[in-house]
Amino acid sequence: MIRFDQVTKRYADGTTAVDDLSFEVGEGELVTLVGPSGCGKTTTMMMVNRLIEPTSGRIFVDGEDISKVDPVKLRRRIGYVIQQVGLFPHRTVLDNTATVPALIGWKKSTARARAAELLDLVGLDPKQYGSRYPEQLSGGQRQRVGVARALAADPPVLLMDEPFGAVDPVVREQLQDEFLRMQAAVRKTVLLVTHDIEEAVRLGDRIAVYGEGRIEQFDTPGAVLGTP
Ligand code: ADP
Ligand code: ADP
Numbered sequence: 166m167i168r169f170d171q172v173t174k175r176y177a178d179g180t181t182a183v184d185d186l187s188f189e190v191g192e193g194e195l196v197t198l199v200g201p202s203g204c205g206k207t208t209t210m211m212m213v214n215r216l217i218e219p220t221s222g223r224i225f226v227d228g229e230d231i232s233k234v235d236p237v238k239l240r241r242r243i244g245y246v247i248q249q250v251g252l253f254p255h256r257t258v259l260d261n262t263a264t265v266p267a268l269i270g271w272k273k274s275t276a277r278a279r280a281a282e283l284l285d286l287v288g289l290d291p292k293q294y295g296s297r298y299p300e301q302l303s304g305g306q307r308q309r310v311g312v313a314r315a316l317a318a319d320p321p322v323l324l325m326d327e328p329f330g331a332v333d334p335v336v337r338e339q340l341q342d343e344f345l346r347m348q349a350a351v352r353k354t355v356l357l358v359t360h361d362i363e364e365a366v367r368l369g370d371r372i373a374v375y376g377e378g379r380i381e382q383f384d385t386p387g388a389v390l391g392t393p
Pocket of ligand 1: 202203207
């Protein structure tokens with residue numbers, strides 16, 4: 166579903182963030198990218214939705230070379246969740262969640278019904294929370310809205326950059342559990358960046374262990390931990 170073919174990214178100042186990276190992620194597979202800060206995880210992910218362009222190499226999504234796909238169309242097929250979820254402060258939770266479906270022309274009632282479904286899926290009762298504003302939610306609840314919003318238009322691919330990084334450990338574990346339940350139901354192809362090896366092991370079907378612009382190991386959690 167996602168394939169990197171000898172991808173290198175050098176920034177304007179000469180920093181090589183990603184160096185000759187090749188890997189493949191299967192349909193419905195959840196791959197966690199783990200490693201210390203500054204080793205190229207975010208750069209890798211942002212190249213998938215063309216927020217960053219590679220210096221060389223090619224990236225394929227669903228068999229298509231994404232350099233030939235209109236970025237706006239590409240991003241409709243790719244949900245994106247970041248640590249500081251940029252929810253619209255003056256829109257309700259339900260309207261925030263319905264943003265993308267509304268943008269791509271779904272009927273308002275259909276978009277809202279879909280948004281309610283997704284809020285339910287991430288563990289927020291739409292009746293209780295749908296009409297609230299982001300500031301009336303806890304950090305963990307906001308993060309859930311971010312996930313619901315990213316999934317609302319039903320993209321086959323989901324990119325998540327430290328999605329559970331901004332909440333305390335107890336809430337993080339809850340969110341991880343709920344995310345795993347949700348993923349079992351929807352089976353998206355997911356790239357999830359974390360610097361927390363425990364999270365990488367807990368969530369990943371496979372783990373890409375980064376060091377300095379390269380993937381040093383790409384294997385199942387058991388193999389990465391050295392247990393068969
Ligand atoms: P994180 O490690 O959580 O991704 P960073 O602080 O590394 O956060 O990066 C935040 C933003 O700053 C990103 O958009 C990244 O592309 C940008 N950035 C990171 N390092 C540099 C740098 N050396 N020069 C310019 N921009 C940078
Ligand atoms: P990670 O997500 O693993 O923390 P990043 O992909 O954000 O790593 O960054 C990889 C390297 O690229 C770091 O050395 C970072 O400082 C550098 N970098 C990131 N964004 C930029 C940028 N816009 N300009 C220059 N260097 C950058």
